[in-house]
Amino acid sequence: MQIRKLKNLRGEICVPGDKSISHRAVMFGALSHGETRIRHFLTGADCLSTISCFSSMGIEILQEKDQVLVKGKGLHGLSAPRDVLNVGNSGTTMRLISGILSGQDFTSSLTGDASIQKRPMKRVIDPLRQMGADITSVPGNGCAPLLINGRPLHGIHYTSPVASAQVKSCVLLAGLYADGLTSVTEPVLSRNHTEIMLQYFGAEVDSAGTTASIRPEPTLVGRDVLVPGDISSAAYFIAAGLLIPNSEILLKNVGINPTRDGFLRVCRAMGADITLLNEVREGEPTADLLVRTSPLRGTVVEGDIIPTLIDELPMVAVMAAFAEGTTIIRDASELRVKESDRIRVMTENLQKMGVDITEQPDGMIIHGGAPVHGAVVDSCKDHRVAMSLAVAGGICDGVLTIHDGDCVNISYPEFYQDLYSLSEP
Numbered sequence: 001m002q003i004r005k006l007k008n009l010r011g012e013i014c015v016p017g018d019k020s021i022s023h024r025a026v027m028f029g030a031l032s033h034g035e036t037r038i039r040h041f042l043t044g045a046d047c048l049s050t051i052s053c054f055s056s057m058g059i060e061i062l063q064e065k066d067q068v069l070v071k072g073k074g075l076h077g078l079s080a081p082r083d084v085l086n087v088g089n090s091g092t093t094m095r096l097i098s099g100i101l102s103g104q105d106f107t108s109s110l111t112g113d114a115s116i117q118k119r120p121m122k123r124v125i126d127p128l129r130q131m132g133a134d135i136t137s138v139p140g141n142g143c144a145p146l147l148i149n150g151r152p153l154h155g156i157h158y159t160s161p162v163a164s165a166q167v168k169s170c171v172l173l174a175g176l177y178a179d180g181l182t183s184v185t186e187p188v189l190s191r192n193h194t195e196i197m198l199q200y201f202g203a204e205v206d207s208a209g210t211t212a213s214i215r216p217e218p219t220l221v222g223r224d225v226l227v228p229g230d231i232s233s234a235a236y237f238i239a240a241g242l243l244i245p246n247s248e249i250l251l252k253n254v255g256i257n258p259t260r261d262g263f264l265r266v267c268r269a270m271g272a273d274i275t276l277l278n279e280v281r282e283g284e285p286t287a288d289l290l291v292r293t294s295p296l297r298g299t300v301v302e303g304d305i306i307p308t309l310i311d312e313l314p315m316v317a318v319m320a321a322f323a324e325g326t327t328i329i330r331d332a333s334e335l336r337v338k339e340s341d342r343i344r345v346m347t348e349n350l351q352k353m354g355v356d357i358t359e360q361p362d363g364m365i366i367h368g369g370a371p372v373h374g375a376v377v378d379s380c381k382d383h384r385v386a387m388s389l390a391v392a393g394g395i396c397d398g399v400l401t402i403h404d405g406d407c408v409n410i411s412y413p414e415f416y417q418d419l420y421s422l423s424e425p
């Protein structure tokens, strides 16, 4: 993929549906009685992997563009898959399904692509085993493929060492099949889409501070779900709109759940002009975001805000390169175990583009203002790296060539078209 400098961005755009919410709508729809209709579903490869896994377990799922109909069969309606379940590149699919599969009365195995086979699964294996699950890492290194012999589970209170919505959701989903209350306490609150949506489907979920708990064996009932625009996808356009001179763009109906809005807070701390319009605060909060070109200054991103913008940190690193002064990102070692090691990969790529950036064990230090130029960079097949670099390529001088730029397909198949559609010819 080759990216050239973009002219001012103007106009409106509706970013694709939220990835986390799209996954959950399919999963919870499958475990409910009756039909779940999903609108503005994300048709990226990750969410299609979730559909394919539940189809393999006997759930009828009809998809036409971004509309999905899930014909749920209740908590105990899944059937044993004939084959290994393949989650592709999707950590959310693998970790959340592990919780569901642990409580079934059949055996299943889960695998995925080269990236997913390197990502830590011990973080879900440990709590699931405490619940009595029979789950094993087949290679014995705490990674996938996983083999799960479904069996009766116990309710536990789990204190998670990491702030991870995937771990929390995995344990809560296993808790649907447990013999008593299951709760999870995390060090910092992670995204709470599971809690919000499970309650909407009829589960008894309580949230207090950083603890969420669930009662077993609810009767879940299929619902209509309108998926908000994904703030993680909106982040690329927000950054481009702020940095490309003379831009003004409106991003329609973006999710602004407070457990996901850290990117907006960081943008504002950097001096961004972003106005929220048409705010809706019930269920999953949403707003239209009006973004205007703004001079940016460096900032420090650390502590409790990190889980609320974890997927946007590659974009923050790029913004910092074009900002005045120094930006420090710390407490973000989780970035090393995402689809790629995003600290290393972003540092190496941005250095090739002339950026003054240094890698830290848990983050990056970026001195903004150095001239940024085109180069040949490698997404390492990580969609968020590819899109963050593409924005950098749209701002810097010269041509940016991104290896494996088509991996945007994981979360945003129309990303490049949407980016160019906003740029004046």
Ligand code: S3P
Pocket: 019, 020, 021, 092, 163, 164, 165, 166, 167, 169, 190, 191, 310, 311, 334
């Ligand atoms: C997700 C949680 C986050 C995030 C991922 C999606 C989810 O991962 O990075 O893109 O849908 O629950 P962790 O739970 O590993 O932090």
